[in-house]
Amino acid sequence: MNFHRKVFLILVAFFLLLSSFMFAQNIKIDSLKRIVETGIKDTSMVITLNALSKEIINTENISESLIYAKKANELANKLNYKRGLAYSLKNIGLAQYYQGNYLDVLNSWTQSLKEFESIHDTIGIANLVNNLGAIYYSQGSNAKALDYYLRSLSISEKIKDNYNTAQTLLNIGGLYAEMNNFDRALEYYNKFNEYRNQLNNPQLTFGYLMGVGEIYYEKRLYDEALNYYQEALSSNKIITLRAGNLIKLSKVLLKKNNKQKSIEYLNEAYQIAKSNNQQLLVVQALEGLGEVYKQDDFKASIKAFKEAETLGREIEANDELRDIYFGLSNTYALNKDFKNAYFYKNLYIAQKDSLFNLKTDDKIRGLQFNFDLEKKEDQIGLLEKESEIQQLKQKKQQGVIFVSLLVILLIFLLALGLKRRYNFIKETNRIIEIEKNRSETLLHNILPIETAMELKQNGKVEAKKFDSVTVLFTDFKGFTNFAKDLTPEELVSSVDYYFSKFDQIMEKYGMEKIKTIGDAYMCAGGLPFPTIDHPFKMILAAFEIVQFIEETKLNTKDTVSNLDIRIGINTGPIVAGVVGTHKFAYDIWGDTVNVASRMETLSHPGRINISEYTYELVKDVFNCKYRGEIEVKNRGIMKMYFVTGIKDKAFLNELLMKKNVG
Template sequence: MIINHKVSFAAVCLFLLACLPGFSQNVKIDSLKGIVETGAKDTAMVNTLNDLSVLLRRNQDEEEAIETASKALELATSLNFKKGMGYALKNSGLVYYNRGDYLEALDDWTKSLEIFESVPDTLGMANIINNLGTLYFQAGSLPKALDNYLRSLGFAEKAKDTFQMTTVLYGIGAIYGELREYDKSLEYFNQMGRYTENLNNNQLRTYYLMGLGEVYMKKGDYEMSLKYYKEALPLNDDTPEYTHNLTMLGTVEQKIGDIDKSIEYLNLAYESAKENKQQWETVQTLIPLGKLYQDSDFSKAINIYKEAESVSKQMETDKSLVDIYKGMSETYAIHGHFDKAYQYQELYEAEKDSLFNLETDDKIRGLQFDFDLSKKEDEIGLLEKEAEIQEFKERRQKNMLFATGIALFLIVLLAISLYRRYKFTRETNLIIEKEKDRSEKLLLNILPEETAQELKEFGKVKAKRFDSVTVLFTDFVGFTAYAQNLEPEELVSSVDYYFSKFDEIMEKYDVEKIKTIGDAYMCVSGLPEPGENDVFRAVQAAFEIVEFIEASKKTKMTDLTQFDIRIGINTGPIVAGVVGTKKFAYDIWGDTVNVASRMESKSKPGKINISESTYELIKDQYDCEFRGEIDVKNKGMMKMFFVNTKKTDHLS
């Protein structure tokens, strides 16, 4: 059984301590290995192999855990022991899930579910469907996750398994919390609470109470949040969650305005984190503690932030540095040290950009998972269709053999058969042509036409170097703030509106769109066939984007969010090609791409910022404004120019 928690809901799995390796667990592994080597090849041996696979996974021996689960599956299949087969597939899926191989986990758990359904095993179905819900939750597919959790809850209720029902209710509550539907989240957490009262399990009770505390804090009901966090504290005083509980109590007291109580809780949390060597919790406690001393004690605040910075860097994670550098910049500014404030403001901006890229990568992985899942579903549908066709052919053949014994009806049956075959062939050909056209259109949407033809002909695409292309980046100003405050449907609708228009503009100027990354739009002029007007087409496309954004703001559409935009352009050599064989994607690489991205990040709202290399190509045709040399991360000082107006028309 696996339980998923997003960071906002306490961020650890239930019973994590039970999964930690230890001496007694190693002894049990050795004991089971002895039984495997000497025992009979029967259903009891299948169960032993499955138990051994679970222990090996908990002991982080993942390769051996998968190998053992495979042996259990092989033996169970030879014995036609379906329940053993189902649990073997479940165990191997858990290892793949822990590795982040979600599609492999999905394969194993889907097969496991089919086996449990055929037995039938109600509790096994509840468990696997719950795991599938967690898989979709982790991949960011919240509707599918919720659907699986609700199905799992139905089977758990049918099996009258209170423990399984409790874990599923936690997952449903967490999803509604992520969707900001706090009343529904509380409804499912409260259902969970009614069951935990009878289970006598402090860890489940702890997560129930801390989940409620989190939801009420997000709702702004700090008194209720404080109540539940205080109730949870004595239940987890000997667990890793104790430090987090103290930190949250300090955070809520700070929101209420009781600074002394907040400092007291945060100091206790800091001592607990240090004593238990919890580096992450140490940083999470120091950040709010530093903020409390920003106004009153400059030296103490700075020392606290510097300790947090040191611990964060030891963990080799940049996620906390954003808050640390922001706090240090604010502290220096409050006390008049403006040079230091500016220095840490620069570090804050750099870490924020880095964190945004990490979050974007997570979103891309989630979208890639959905895309790969859709392809798998299409493959399954195709196999089912082929099986239906084969079954039809076999049935028709039997009918023809039977008809040979009846001479009187032979001609009639033959004519009917020929007619059906003609109709079937015609319909099948139409389906094949339709699917072929669909595949062609889909491929051309993903890849340039020349690249798509090469991929179809040779099965792969050679990487190509282009000596001079023009790369263009756009980015919406303040998008992160919009994303936090807007409803998901409104945000997606607005981004789709702008990007759809961008696609039209790129097609008009024969500029190749490469990809979108969150709210960033990336394209290149000069692919796949370079031309003498490439740079001018890119600049004209940029002007039209700016004009479109300004016109959109003037229309004041109430159903769409209005953004400002930054644009950056750079010209130079790149390498282009297709990455992967099954999950292929067309992309470009090179320093030219990185500089184009930096041009965008250093641009201003409504402005087109270009590099020196692009300026040298267009300076005679466009009125450009020299901005001076600007410091660029990892590049040093670079000359930049704003493109203001066009002198002459050089596009044919």
């Protein structure tokens, strides 16, 4: 399933989940609060508290909504008011959903479902089952989501709740579409069509038309997809939904080689999205224009792609950026500008790899969610079994008093032994957990997290090649002679003081510390996850190191010695991996590393010396002073530059804001 349909289906599922809240009676919050302030403790107060919680959550004040939902829950429990208890648990779960606590949501809504079942409220049951299905769907548990959706559908059909039936049919259709089972998806979408006219709900109808259109697009039945997208466009009255509809239509028209109409739709989508601050849709419209113009109008295509790239970076539209880089690379290649084509091809590959890592993280998150849920269900099952055992014991105690007393004594002794055993196991597990966390922390201090995970899983780490990495070396001038006059304690204290600050700076800019050798410090940017901003951030980190050294000289501490530092930087390909089986270490190799070391050796105190390779990447952002061609050991003549200051502050500010540096 492509990205755009995935986003659309999630939005549909979320809309259906919240529809019962969004169209509830608009009760004024201040009026409800005045009723609550009366302090009356009856079932009407429970209803008021639940209504207040539901109304407040529409203002996105999640914390306050949760407070009132819990007050309703507490009062409903005291009054044994089942219906109020069911709705309070439902509202608690909704607040937890907004907070992202999905296991807590399942717990609250499962309890709410039980309360609705106890009072035989079939409408409440159908709604809660549908909501539970949406939770499983959002966490990637499609099988469980389908089970709940089908149960909700069965209940809704029996009680002739046409609205909930229609919602659930759309949910099931969307779920099957995500699993690429298009025939089953169309089966449920067609069932929804039976309710379409009698409900006359524009939002549900729009979701149906767009969903079916997307299925036909994926099946490459472009005439059918065009019909459904056009019907959605003509029937929709909500302006904020129009831009996405137009973009879908333009893609179909491009497939049918109707470029002129595709351009008209994309331009209209662009204007609507821009007017309504729908920035993601602006990016998609521009990317579509770039694709349409690619064959016939090189300048227009590049202009659209570039504008899309700028906004895409600003809002971190990662999937769109991947497609934009791919489109730019192909457009430049068609124009025989192979230098730019190669540049954007590299950006495309890096973005694609980054998205792959994010999708892998999402899969891991889904597996972890299922594991945590199963563990929690097992705990609940154990508690229920313990409760049953206790009830049996109580029944037996009502028999013979003597036997009861004897049983109580035996249970007491058994419980005492179990408690001691429990405490022993608990303490043992606590110690094991502490040691495990200590080992994890130590391992992550030695290796990057990705590398540490690979080592734990496979027992070894495969070497990896990175096409573009920036390497930095630092070294203290005259450190060997200087160290002779220091005690061991003073020497270690000084080095630790400087290197600890270097570690903080590298962590701030997302650089990876590789190792220290004596008074030399080595780090790299652009690994273990490939990025395109590492040369700029590495130079910013170098500036901060130089500033720190100068500030230390002005604010000298008794335990810290004043030192001058040389810095050298180079960019290029490297190989990274873990060496050794005992006292292993993460390291990098290659000519790029050797050149970076030479840049440091030939630098001056307090200066940042960069190679020609790095200079070509950063020359438009930083002011650099050409040093000329200098003889380099084992390398011959090389060009070098001192970085003297910042040229494009706006670019760097935007770069840092995206990654929240500082």
